[in-house]
Amino acid sequence: MADTRDKGLVAGRIFLYLVLIFLALLFLLPMYVMLANSFKPLEEIRNGQLMALPIDWTTAPWRSAWSTAQIGVQATGLRPYFINSFLLVIPAVAISTMFGALNGYILTQFQFRGANLLFALMLFSVFIPFQIVLIPMAKTLGTLGLAGTVKGLVLVNSVYGIGFTTLFFRNYYAAFPVELIRSARMDGARFFAVLFRILLPSSSPIIIVTVIWQFTNIWNEFLFGASFSDFSSFPLTVALNNLVSSSTGVKEYNVHFAGAFIAAIPTLIVYVASGKYFVRGLMAGSVKG
Amino acid sequence: MATLALDGIKKSFGPVQILHDISIDLKDGEFLVLVGPSGCGKSTLMNIIAGLEEPSGGALHLNGRDITPLGPADRNIAMVFQSYALYPNMTVAKNIEFPLEMHRIDRSVRAERVAKVAKLLQIEHLLERKPRQLSGGQRQRVAIGRALAREPQLYLFDEPLSNLDAQLRLDMRTEIKKLHQRLKSTIVYVTHDQIEAMTLATRIAVMKGGVLQQLGTPYEVYNRPANTFVASFMGSPRMNLLQARVSGSGGALELSFTKGDRAHAGFVLPAAAAAPLQPYTGREVIAGIRAEAVSIARKGETLGANQRTLAARVEVIEPTGADTLVVLDVAGQEFTARLDPDVDLVPGAMMDFQIDLSKLVCFDSQTEILLS
Numbered sequence: 236m237a238d239t240r241d242k243g244l245v246a247g248r249i250f251l252y253l254v255l256i257f258l259a260l261l262f263l264l265p266m267y268v269m270l271a272n273s274f275k276p277l278e279e280i281r282n283g284q285l286m287a288l289p290i291d292w293t294t295a296p297w298r299s300a301w302s303t304a305q306i307g308v309q310a311t312g313l314r315p316y317f318i319n320s321f322l323l324v325i326p327a328v329a330i331s332t333m334f335g336a337l338n339g340y341i342l343t344q345f346q347f348r349g350a351n352l353l354f355a356l357m358l359f360s361v362f363i364p365f366q367i368v369l370i371p372m373a374k375t376l377g378t379l380g381l382a383g384t385v386k387g388l389v390l391v392n393s394v395y396g397i398g399f400t401t402l403f404f405r406n407y408y409a410a411f412p413v414e415l416i417r418s419a420r421m422d423g424a425r426f427f428a429v430l431f432r433i434l435l436p437s438s439s440p441i442i443i444v445t446v447i448w449q450f451t452n453i454w455n456e457f458l459f460g461a462s463f464s465d466f467s468s469f470p471l472t473v474a475l476n477n478l479v480s481s482s483t484g485v486k487e488y489n490v491h492f493a494g495a496f497i498a499a500i501p502t503l504i505v506y507v508a509s510g511k512y513f514v515r516g517l518m519a520g521s522v523k524g
Numbered sequence: 525m526a527t528l529a530l531d532g533i534k535k536s537f538g539p540v541q542i543l544h545d546i547s548i549d550l551k552d553g554e555f556l557v558l559v560g561p562s563g564c565g566k567s568t569l570m571n572i573i574a575g576l577e578e579p580s581g582g583a584l585h586l587n588g589r590d591i592t593p594l595g596p597a598d599r600n601i602a603m604v605f606q607s608y609a610l611y612p613n614m615t616v617a618k619n620i621e622f623p624l625e626m627h628r629i630d631r632s633v634r635a636e637r638v639a640k641v642a643k644l645l646q647i648e649h650l651l652e653r654k655p656r657q658l659s660g661g662q663r664q665r666v667a668i669g670r671a672l673a674r675e676p677q678l679y680l681f682d683e684p685l686s687n688l689d690a691q692l693r694l695d696m697r698t699e700i701k702k703l704h705q706r707l708k709s710t711i712v713y714v715t716h717d718q719i720e721a722m723t724l725a726t727r728i729a730v731m732k733g734g735v736l737q738q739l740g741t742p743y744e745v746y747n748r749p750a751n752t753f754v755a756s757f758m759g760s761p762r763m764n765l766l767q768a769r770v771s772g773s774g775g776a777l778e779l780s781f782t783k784g785d786r787a788h789a790g791f792v793l794p795a796a797a798a799a800p801l802q803p804y805t806g807r808e809v810i811a812g813i814r815a816e817a818v819s820i821a822r823k824g825e826t827l828g829a830n831q832r833t834l835a836a837r838v839e840v841i842e843p844t845g846a847d848t849l850v851v852l853d854v855a856g857q858e859f860t861a862r863l864d865p866d867v868d869l870v871p872g873a874m875m876d877f878q879i880d881l882s883k884l885v886c887f888d889s890q891t892e893i894l895l896s
Contacts, residue, residue, distance in 0.1 A: 417576050418609035422670070423597040423626030432622070436613035 273297060273492035280488050296489035300497060304490055306477050307466040313494055316474035320454060320501075322385050323470050327392040328449040334393070335400020335445055336438065340430050342401070343408040344416050354405060360398035365458045368395075376463055383465040391463060392453045399452075400445050407441040408434065443512040451502050471498050526587035526677035526710055527552050528573070534581035535568055535734075542568050543734045545582070550727075553708045559721040560731035561757070567682065569731070570714045574680055575599050586677055597626070602671035603680040606687060608663040610655035616666050617642075617651040623674045641669040661692045668703070681713040685720065697723060718758045722746065730754045747883055752892040755812045755885065761849060761860045764813045767889070772805040779811060781834075781855045789855035791832035797884045800895040809895065810887040815849065817883060818861035821876040830882040838873050852877070 272280055273296050275289040302312035342354050372391055373382070381387030411434065419433045435442075460470040469477070475498050479491045506513075528550040535543040543565045550556055558566040571577040573584060575596035583592045591599045602623070610619050617638055624634045642648040645665045655663060664684060671679055681700070685693045701724055704711055715721055721728050722742045730737040730745060730753075738750035749755035755763040768779045768790075777798040780790030793801065801809065821833045836852040836859060843849075848867055852859040861877065869875075886895045 412607060412609070414605045414607045414609040415611065417574075417596075418603065418605055419611070419622075420576065420596045421574055421601065421603045422623035422674070424622075425597060425626075428626060433611060433613075 269492045269496050273489055273496055275489050277485070277487060277489055296487070296493040297497075299487070300478070300490045300494035304478055304487075304494070305481065305484075306474050307469070313471060313474055313478065313497055316469050316471045317497065319385055319468060319474075320471040323388050323392065324450055324453050327389045327396065327453050328446055330389070330393040331396030331400045331449055332442065332445045334397050335402075335404045336435060336442075337430065338397070338401040339404025339406075339408045340434055342405045343411070344429075354401070357398050357401050360395075361402065365395075369458075369462055372459075373463065382463065383468055385464070385468045387463050388459060388468065388470065391459050392456060395459075396449050396453065399448060403441055403445045403448070404438070407438065411437070440512065443509055447505055447509055447513050450505055454502050527585075528587075528678055528710060528712070529585040530569075530573070530582070531585070532582040533569065533572060533579050533584070535565070535572060535577070536580050541734060543572075543579075544736075546731075546736050547582075548729055548736070548739060550710060550712070553710055555704050555711045555713065555724055555726045556729060557721040557725035557727075558712065558714045558729050558731060559716065559718055559757075560737075562716060563733075564731040565734040566714045566716075566731050568734075570680055570682055570712060573678075573712060574601055574603050599678075600676050601678045601680060602674045602676040603682065604664075604667045604671050604684045606683040608655075608667040608687075610658075610663055610666055610670075612655055615652050615654055616647065616658070619655065619666060620670045620673045623670060627674070637673045637675075641673045644672070645669045660688050661696065664688065664696055668700075672703075672707075677710070679709055679711045681711065683715055684713075685715070686717070700724065719760065722758070728758075730757060732757075748885065748894065748896075749812070750894050752810060752812070752887050755887070759814065761815045761862065763885075764815065764859045765887075766811045766813070766854065766857050766859065768809055768811040768886075770801050770804045770807060770809055777801055777805065779809075781811075781857060783856040789835055791834060791879075791881075793884075794830050794832075794881055797830070797881050801886060804886075804888075804895070808889040810889055810892065812885040812887065813859075813879060813881075814883060815860045815862040817880040818852075818859075818863070819878050819880075820863065820867060821878040825878075827878070828880075830880055832879050832881055833876045834879050835874065835876055838869050838871050838875065841869055841871060 268285060271288055272285065274292050274294065276291055276293055276295070279287075279290060300313055302314050303310050304312045306313065306316070338357070342350055376382040376387045376390070379387075379390075381390060415433060416429060419429050424432060455472060456470070457472040457476070460473045461476070464470065464473065475494050478494050528548075530546055530548045533543055533546040534541070546569060548556065558569060560566050568577060572579045575591070575594060575598075579592070583590060585591065586599065586601070610616075611622065614622065620638045620641055621634050624637060629637075638651070639648075642651055645668060647662065647665050647669060650658060650662055650666070655666070658666065664687075667684070684700070685696055688696060697720060704724075713720075713724060722745075725742055727739060727741055728745045729739045730750075732753050738745055738754045740748070740750075745754060745758050749758060749763070752765055756765060766781050767783070768781050771778050771780065777793045778790055779793055779801075780788065782788050782790065827833070834854060836854045838850060839853050839858075840851040841848060842851070843865065845865065847865050848863050848869075850861045850863055850867070850869060852861055863869075887893060888895060
C-alpha cells in the first residue's frame with residue numbers, strides 16, 4: 236500500500252515539475268527571443284527564423300542602440316536618454332520616498348482631526364488615471380517654468396508617487412510600537428529627531444519595498460514622459476518608442492530588441508538584487524516577530 | 525529631585541470623563557504608587573504627568589514650575605515603559621546616551637554618565653549589545669538606566685515589572701526600592717498589583733473609575749481604607765466585608781452578623797470600636813475585618829480588651845505553606861481567616877474563633893464610606 240502511494244506521490248511530483256518548468260520556459264520565451272535576435276545581423280531575422288539562435292553572432296545592434304541609432308534629430312543612440320532616465324528616477328524616487336515616510340509618520344503618530352479622511356484622499360490619488368491630470372499638470376509645469384525639462388518630470392513623478400509611498404509607510408508605521416515614539420519624545424527628541432533617529436532606522440524593509448516600487452514605476456513610465464518632455468529631456472521609454480516607431484529607413488529589428496533590453500536592464504537588476512527583500516518587506520507589517 | 529503638585533486634573537474624551545478632579549501633592553523624594561484595576565485612569569494620569577496627553581482641566585507643577593503647557597521634552601521627566609521601549613536600532617550604550625544627546629549634553633559628560641549608570645545597574649558588559657540580544661530583566665535594567673542617565677527631576681514608571689516572570693519581578697521590585705532609597709528621587713509608579721504598591725510606595729493613590737479613592741501611606745490604605753473598594757482591593761486575601769447590624773443596650777453596642785434564621789453570631793464592641801458606630805444604632809453597617817485578625821480560640825484563655833470570640837463553621841482549608849487560609853461561614857456570610865500553617869481543622873466543624881477588633885473598620889451600608 237505504502238509503496239503504491241509513494242509511487243503516486245513521485246509521479247505527481249514529476250508531473251508538477253514538468254508543468255512548472257514548461258511554464259517557466261514559456262515566461263522566459265520573450266526574453267529569449269529578445270536576446271537571441273539582438274545578437275543577429277538583420278538578414279537572419281528577415282529570414283523569419285525568430286526562434287533560432289544567431290548563426291553569425293554580432294554585438295553591432297547593441298552598439299548601435301546604445302550610441303549611434305537615430306532617435307532625435309541627431310544619431311545619439313539611447314545613451315543620453317538612459318542618462319535622462321537616471322536623472323529623473325533617482326531624485327523622483329528619493330523625493331517620493333521621503334515624503335511617503337514623512338506622511339506615514341504624521342498620519343500615524345499624530346492623532347489629529349481628519350487624519351483618516353486625509354489618508355483616504357491621498358489613497359484616492361493612487362486610483363486617478365494618468366490621463367485625467369495631463370492638462371492641469373501641463374498648465375502647472377508651464378506656470379512653474381518646468382515644461383519640457385527633466386526637473387518637470389521629477390516633479391510630476393514625485394507628486395504622483397506620493398500616494399503610493401504614503402500608503403506603504405502609513406501601514407508600516409501604524410504597526411510601529413507606540414511606546415518607542417513616546418519614549419523618544421520623553422527623551423527629548425523632537426519632530427524630525429523622532430523620524431530620523433527612531434522611525435527611519437527601523438524602516439529598511441518598507442524603504443526597500445518603496446524604492447523598488449517607485450524605481451520600477453518611474454523607470455517604465457511613458458505617458459508623462461511623452462507628454463511633458465522635449466528632445467533634450469526624453470526619458471528612455473520615450474526614446475525607445477521613437478527608436479522603434481521611426482518611419483524612415485529600414486526597420487532594424489535587431490537594434491530594437493537590443494534597445495528594449497537596455498531599457499529593461501536597470502529594473503531587472505533591481506529585482507534580482509532585492510527581490511527577496513521586496514517579498515519580505517511586503518509581509519513585514521502583517522507578521523510581528 | 526523635586527516636588528510634584530497635581531491640581532484638579534481632569535480628562536475627558538468627548539462626553540466620557542476619564543479623570544475626575546485629581547489633586548495630589550508630592551514632597552521631594554516621595555515614591556507615589558498609582559494603583560487600581562484596569563481602566564481606572566491611572567495610566568492616563570501618568571501620561572498627563574509625562575506630557576504625552578493633555579489634561580482637559582487642572583494644572584501640574586514640578587518643583588513650583590508650571591509644566592502644564594510644556595511638551596514632554598521640556599518637562600525634565602524620565603519614564604520607564606512597560607515594554608521597556610528600547611530603541612532596537614541602537615546599542616545599549618547608545619540607548620542610554622540618547623536622551624543626553626537629545627538634550628545637547630557634552631560628549632564627554634555623556635560618556636561619563638553612561639559609564640556611571642552602567643556600573644550602578646551592573647550592565648557594563650552589555651553596553652555594546654543590541655536590545656534584541658538581551659533578556660527581559662536586562663532590558664528592564666537598560667530602560668531604568670536610560671531614565672537615570674538623564675538625572676531628571678521626576679521619574680515615571682509605567683507597570684515596569686508586568687512583563688517579567690514571577691521570580692525576576694520580585695528581584696527587580698527590591699532593586700527599584702533600593703535604587704529609590706539610594707537616589708532619594710521623586711517617583712510616580714503605576715501598577716495594578718496591590719502588593720507592588722504596598723511594598724514600594726511611601727504613599728499610595730488608589731483609583732477607580734477615574735476617581736481618586738484614597739491617598740495615603742501603605743499603612744493607612746491597608747488599615748484605614750477610605751471605602752469598601754479600597755478595603756477589598758488592597759491586601760490578599762481581601763478584607764472580609766460582613767453585613768452587620770448595630771444594636772444598643774445601655775451604652776454598650778453590639779454587632780451581630782446573623783442573617784435569617786441562623787444561630788446568633790456577634791459580639792459586644794469594645795469602647796474604641798463602638799464610638800464611630802453610635803449614630804448607627806439600630807441600623808445596618810458593613811464590618812471590615814482582615815484575615816490575619818482571626819485566630820483559633822483556646823479554652824480558658826482570657827480575652828484582651830479588643831478581643832472577642834465568634835462562632836463559625838469551617839468550609840474550606842487552603843494551606844499555602846507560610847500560613848493556612850481558611851474559609852469560614854459566619855452566620856451565612858463568607859469569611860476568610862489567615863491561620864497558623866499547622867492548624868488542625870476539619871471541614872464542616874463548628875468552632876469558636878478569636879477576633880482582634882483593634883483594627884476593625886466599619887462602612888456605611890449605603891455609601892460604603894469608612895465610618896470614623
